[in-house]
Amino acid sequence: MTKAEKQKEPEKAPQWKPNIVGFLCNWCSYAGADLAGTSRIPYPCDVRIIRVPCSGRVDPLMILRAFREGADGVLVSGCHPGDCHYIEGNYYARRKFIALKKLLDHVGIDPRRFRVSWVSASEGRKWANVVEAVTRELLEVGPFRYEEDGDD
Amino acid sequence: MAAEYYRLNKDKVGELFERARADYDVVAKTRDANGNLVYGRPATFDDVAFVDEQPPMSAKAFALPQTETLVRYEREDEKIRAEGPEAEARDVLLFGVNICDAAAFDIIDHVFKWDYLDDPYLGRRADATLFALACAAVQQDCFCDRISYAEDGVDTVAYPLEGYYLVKVQTEKGRKLVERYHDLFDAEDGDAEAAINTFREKAGTAKKEPLLESARAGLEKAFEHADWEILASTCIGCGICTYTCPTCHCFDIQDEGSAIAGRRLRTWDHCTGRTFTAMPAHQPRDRQYKRYRQRLLHKFWYYPERFGPLLCTGCGRCITYCPVKINIKELVEYFGGLKDTPPGGARHGK
Amino acid sequence: MATIREELQAAVKKLFDDDKIDYFVGYAEDYGHTFPAILTKDSDPSRLTFDRKSYDNLANFLPELRGSRVGLICKQCEVRTLNVLAAEEQVERDKLVVVGVPCPAMLDPRKLTEGAADLDSLDESYWQEKCRRCLERNTPLADVFVGERVSTPTPAEGWPLLEEVEKMSAEERLAWWRRQMSLCIRCYACRLACPLCYCHQCFVEDNKPQWIDKSVAPENNLHYHIIRAVHLAGRCIECQECSRVCPVGIPVDVLNNVLSRDFAERFGYVSGETAETQPALTRYERDDKEDFIL
Numbered sequence: 163m164t165k166a167e168k169q170k171e172p173e174k175a176p177q178w179k180p181n182i183v184g185f186l187c188n189w190c191s192y193a194g195a196d197l198a199g200t201s202r203i204p205y206p207c208d209v210r211i212i213r214v215p216c217s218g219r220v221d222p223l224m225i226l227r228a229f230r231e232g233a234d235g236v237l238v239s240g241c242h243p244g245d246c247h248y249i250e251g252n253y254y255a256r257r258k259f260i261a262l263k264k265l266l267d268h269v270g271i272d273p274r275r276f277r278v279s280w281v282s283a284s285e286g287r288k289w290a291n292v293v294e295a296v297t298r299e300l301l302e303v304g305p306f307r308y309e310e311d312g313d314d
Numbered sequence: 315m316a317a318e319y320y321r322l323n324k325d326k327v328g329e330l331f332e333r334a335r336a337d338y339d340v341v342a343k344t345r346d347a348n349g350n351l352v353y354g355r356p357a358t359f360d361d362v363a364f365v366d367e368q369p370p371m372s373a374k375a376f377a378l379p380q381t382e383t384l385v386r387y388e389r390e391d392e393k394i395r396a397e398g399p400e401a402e403a404r405d406v407l408l409f410g411v412n413i414c415d416a417a418a419f420d421i422i423d424h425v426f427k428w429d430y431l432d433d434p435y436l437g438r439r440a441d442a443t444l445f446a447l448a449c450a451a452v453q454q455d456c457f458c459d460r461i462s463y464a465e466d467g468v469d470t471v472a473y474p475l476e477g478y479y480l481v482k483v484q485t486e487k488g489r490k491l492v493e494r495y496h497d498l499f500d501a502e503d504g505d506a507e508a509a510i511n512t513f514r515e516k517a518g519t520a521k522k523e524p525l526l527e528s529a530r531a532g533l534e535k536a537f538e539h540a541d542w543e544i545l546a547s548t549c550i551g552c553g554i555c556t557y558t559c560p561t562c563h564c565f566d567i568q569d570e571g572s573a574i575a576g577r578r579l580r581t582w583d584h585c586t587g588r589t590f591t592a593m594p595a596h597q598p599r600d601r602q603y604k605r606y607r608q609r610l611l612h613k614f615w616y617y618p619e620r621f622g623p624l625l626c627t628g629c630g631r632c633i634t635y636c637p638v639k640i641n642i643k644e645l646v647e648y649f650g651g652l653k654d655t656p657p658g659g660a661r662h663g664k
Numbered sequence: 665m666a667t668i669r670e671e672l673q674a675a676v677k678k679l680f681d682d683d684k685i686d687y688f689v690g691y692a693e694d695y696g697h698t699f700p701a702i703l704t705k706d707s708d709p710s711r712l713t714f715d716r717k718s719y720d721n722l723a724n725f726l727p728e729l730r731g732s733r734v735g736l737i738c739k740q741c742e743v744r745t746l747n748v749l750a751a752e753e754q755v756e757r758d759k760l761v762v763v764g765v766p767c768p769a770m771l772d773p774r775k776l777t778e779g780a781a782d783l784d785s786l787d788e789s790y791w792q793e794k795c796r797r798c799l800e801r802n803t804p805l806a807d808v809f810v811g812e813r814v815s816t817p818t819p820a821e822g823w824p825l826l827e828e829v830e831k832m833s834a835e836e837r838l839a840w841w842r843r844q845m846s847l848c849i850r851c852y853a854c855r856l857a858c859p860l861c862y863c864h865q866c867f868v869e870d871n872k873p874q875w876i877d878k879s880v881a882p883e884n885n886l887h888y889h890i891i892r893a894v895h896l897a898g899r900c901i902e903c904q905e906c907s908r909v910c911p912v913g914i915p916v917d918v919l920n921n922v923l924s925r926d927f928a929e930r931f932g933y934v935s936g937e938t939a940e941t942q943p944a945l946t947r948y949e950r951d952d953k954e955d956f957i958l
Contacts, residue, residue, distance in 0.1 A: 222894045223867060223875045226887045230877065243950065253948035256957075260930070261897040261923055261945070263956055265890050268830075268922045270838030279958035292958050308842060308883040347843040348913045370911045371849070380849065381879040455696075544707070547728055548700045552853035554911045568878040581878050587852075589869045602728065637857045637909035638720055639699035655708070658692030658699065663706020 180234040180300035182293075184209040185220045189247040190282045191239035197286030205290035206297040209237060216240065217278075218251030222262040225276060234306045235275045237296050239289075242280040252280070274299040275306060315486060319502035322472060322479040326498045328359040331409060333495055338407035338443065341376055343369055353411070364410045366449040366474075368456070370635060372560035373408055373415040374422070377438045380557075381581045384434075384567070388575045399434055406442040407491070413471060414458050414629035416446040418560035420467030424621040425563060443487045444469045452518040456630030457643045459522045463627050473513050480509055526614065526643065527624060529650020533615045536649040537607075540662040545645060546603035548638045549586060555632035555642075556584035556609065561625045566593060585609050606640070614646050668765065668811035673709045675763060675810050676735065680705040685735040685761055689725050691718040700725065714811070716771045716783050721745060721903045724859040726755060735761040738803045739770075741794070744901035744936030745859045746805065751942055754862060764806025766814040769795035773908065794904045796820040826921045841886060847912040848885040854906035854916050855892060860899050867891060893919035898927050898944025901936040 186192040192213050198205065214220055217240025225236045238259065246252045259278050267273050277299075279292045322330070334340050343363040344356040351369035353376070356362045387396045408416065419439060426432040426439075446468050452459070465471065469488030472479040480502060483489050492499050514520040536542075556562040566583035570576055583590055586605045590597050599605045617625035626642075633641050647653040666674070672690070679685045690712050692701035698717040702725065703709060714737060722736055723745040736742065746762075749755040771783060772792045788796065801816040803809065829837060852868065855861045867875045868888055876891070877884045893900075900920040907917040927933050927944050930953065935943065 223891055226890065227873070227875055230883070230887065243954075250948065253950065253952070254945070256952055256954055257945050257948055258894070258897075259956075260926075260952070261894050262890075264922055264926050265893055265919060267834075268837065268919070269841045269886065269890065270832075270834040270836070272834065273956070277958055278956065295958065308838070308886070346847060346912075348847070350847075350913050370913075381881070544702055544704060547702050548725065550724065550853070550856040552856045552909070553849070553851035554853050554909070557849050557851050558911055566878070570874075570877050570879060579879055581880060582849075584851075592869075593871075633697075635911040637853055637905075639697040641695055641697075644695060657694050658701040659694075659708035659711040660692070660701050660703050661707045663704050 178305065179208050180297060180305070181232055182209045182235045182237055182296060182300065183228040183233045184211045184237045184239065185214050185217070185224065186211050187217045187240040188213055188215050190241035190245060191289065193283035194281040194285045194289045197283065198289045201286045203286055203290045205293045208297050209293055216246065216248050216251035217255040218248065220255060222258060225262065229306060235277070235296060235300045237277050237279065237292070239279045239281050239292070242282055245282060272303050274303050315484070315489070318483040318489065319506035320481045320483065320492060320499040321502050322481050322499055324478055327364055327479070330495055330498050331359045331362060334407050334409065337405070337494065339404040340407045340409050341373070342409040362410070364447065366412065366447055366451070368412055368453050368629065368631065370631065371558055372418065372629065372631065373411050374418060374560050374563070376406055376408065376442065377419060377435055378563060378565070381579055382434060384578045384580060386577045389573065404441070406438070408442060408444050410447045411444060412629070413446045413448055413465060413468060414456065414627040415560045416444040416468040417463050417465055417627050419444070421463065421561050421623045421625060421627070422563045443491055445491065446471045448473045448513070448517070449519060450474055450517050453630060455633035455641070456628055458628035459519050460526050460643065461624055461626060461628040462521060462525050462527060463623055473510055475509060475513060480506060482506065482510065524652055526626070526646050526650070527618070529646050529652050530615055530618065532651030533611060533646070533649055537611070539649055541656055541660070542607050542649075543601070543603050544660050544662040545656055546606035546640065549602050549606040549640055550637055551586050551588055551602050551605065552637065553582070553584035553587060554635045554637065556586060557582055558631040558635050560627055560629055561613070564590075585612070610642060610645060614650070669713050671810040672714055672763070672765070673712050675808050676703070676709050676712060679735050679761060679808070684733065686732040687729050688735040689722050689729070690714070690737045690763070691720070702729070714765050716768050716786070717773070719770055719773070719905070719908055721857070721859045721905050723749065724857065727862055730756070733759045733761070735763055737765055738762045738805065739765065739767045740798050740800055740803065741901065741903040743803055743805050745903065747936040747939045747941065748860060748899055748901060748943065750939040762803065762805050762807045764803030764809040766811045767798070767801045768814070769798070774913070792904060792908070793824065794902055797902070823921050823925060825915055826918050826925070829918060842882045844914045845882040845885040845889070847914055848880070848889070849912060850880050850885060850888065851911065853909045853911065857905040857909040858896070859903075860896060860901070861892075889916055889919055893923060896920055897923045898933065899935055900924055
């Protein structure tokens with residue numbers, strides 16, 4: 163490699179890490195994440211967890227607000243269908259997320275930025291896998307910004 | 315200053331635009347992504363729509379932007395840094411703006427320099443030169459022929475006559491513009507005012523009696539008129555009439571950000587909305603018709619009472635773009651006693 | 665033969681004379697426009713009309729008149745709206761007199777040029793998109809019907825503008841919506857012209873928490889429009905009033921159509937088809953397809 167080529171090569175930035183906001187239901191996924199911790203399962207630490215009473219509590223507004231506040235991805239996690247502490251909260255949530263998902267896809271926001279998972283209180287391993295998958299995907303997608311280059 | 319008159323050859327307009335771009339931040343009509351007419355910053359004269367057609371949005375945003383940062387703040391440890399709005403450096407030239415848009419600035423200047431001097435507005439206003447283009451024909455819903463607003467605050471007005479533009483220069487700023495590009499302008503030796511009057515008669519923009527100013531005496535008695543409730547109840551309370559209006563100037567102050575960093579900004583607000591003034595207190599007008607009545611009376615009674623001119627230039631946008639086509643002119647005439655029949659025939663009958 | 669205008673005016677006069685209603689909500693023609701008008705028995709009904717510029721969804725005025733007996737001109741658009749409102753217990757049907765009309769298909773104001781020829785003769789190319797998909801031109805639910813019944817052409821398939829946007833790549837779509845949203849002035853006319861946006865307080869007006877920033881910027885505007893569409897998910901009856909009223913011409917109904925089409929396929933669901941149809945987000949099936957869940 164010549165000197166000139168070397169100069170062209172961008173300086174190695176510290177590896178970018180995605181900001182992920184996780185909305186976790188109190189009864190299953192939060193306990194599942196807890197279990198992953200107490201079981202000493204290693205997984206990426208890029209998810210900031212917000213505990214909510216139920217995945218049904220998660221309003222699409224919260225998800226968009228998270229993006230607006232700088233999240234690169236949002237992960238919502240709740241009890242498996244049929245296991246909801248409030249019997250049916252996650253069924254309603256599922257329909258809401260179908261709507262939001264459809265719209266985000268339509269306006270061209272990468273579908274990998276908004277993920278939903280069902281993680282029960284006993285699935286510490288699954289939680290670690292989900293976070294790992296979501297983080298890996300977001301590393302591929304990169305930081306979230308609406309602005310086109312040179313715009314505004 | 316006394317008005318001066320010049321001729322601008324029609325094929326020189328492009329050159330005027332191109333050369334002005336070196337000295338001014340030139341704003342002109344152009345087409346947006348959907349092909350609609352807007353005031354923007356076209357890069358070449360090919361993108362300029364030098365026409366009298368009215369864009370949906372008036373030109374007021376160049377003196378009063380829809381969103382404007384008043385102060386930015388940032389906290390570092392115990393220190394807080396705050397910065398005021400950045401001054402915009404360049405003189406703006408509003409090139410080919412409609413007269414109804416151009417004349418509005420003089421009207422709303424009153425409120426911005428009244429008890430409090432609004433520096434951001436007044437700064438931009440002082441830096442702006444208006445080069446207006448007179449309409450060759452009245453537009454769909456406009457009624458400037460019924461309002462005697464002062465055109466003499468408009469720096470220059472170009473009247474499209476046969477073969478050339480007759481340019482009427484009315485202010486020092488206007489004269490500076492013409493002097494800068496004096497080789498493009500010729501002296502006008504004919505009876506310019508007569509030519510303008512003939513043009514206005516033909517275009518349908520000559521003043522017609524009765525002017526809407528004369529409705530004020532009637533409006534002052536009509537606040538409690540029972541028909542407001544029925545005629546203004548179709549108002550849906552959106553902001554179209556106020557946001558497209560060249561003279562509506564109300565704004566709201568909002569904060570965005572966190573305890574660490576953020577900004578205070580002002581955004582347009584509209585008296586027809588249900589949360590207007592909810593920030594400092596509450597919206598005192600509990601029904602939609604009262605909110606609509608407020609807008610109308612502010613324009614045709616309260617504002618002229620305080621400052622003189624009507625808060626309206628008759629551009630007609632609030633009729634054209636109103637989802638339910640409430641017609642402010644008809645309502646002023648009806649409640650002001652110039653007309654006996656209510657628009658659409660609706661009466662309350664209480 | 666009486667014109668629909670005369671028949672309508674006579675029917676309204678009769679409703680007032682028989683003391684069936686306190687208010688009549690219809691369309692009046694004056695100063696070159698057709699616009700919604702609320703009439704009382706002391707009003708002059710001679711300006712009432714029903715023509716191809718009777719755009720507004722009149723169900724939007726019902727909340728303002730709540731508690732009164734109201735006569736309402738209903739096209740198919742209003743009927744579907746009333747069905748959704750009934751399912752959500754927002755309408756007092758016993759206080760409502762539905763005046764049915766044969767709908768001649770509404771014209772798209774953006775396609776009308778000044779001084780257009782005889783409006784009655786304009787063909788399909790001048791119609792609003794929704795009218796091509798109309799299910800029934802003669803008002804079902806009508807308590808009184810004026811005019812002569814017309815036949816309903818076979819509803820057209822497809823969503824032309826939506827499909828055009830979908831041909832783009834994800835990046836192009838984001839850029840396209842960003843350009844559209846840069847035009848938005850947040851006048852909220854799309855929300856207020858919608859007869860199904862009847863909340864007393866809207867999320868855009870909240871300060872604490874401030875869901876949507878008040879500054880007018882493409883990303884804020886886009887968030888507003890996305891949430892507006894979410895709130896209409898499975899409720900929107902595709903009257904397209906939101907797009908018609910937009911002063912800067914953003915086709916905001918495309919976002920609603922995304923969900924209308926998807927819900928139709930996914931849940932076999934047409935909003936406002938009957939008064940018993942429950943909106944899709946207020947119910948669920950245990951085996952709803954969850955193709956995107958980890």
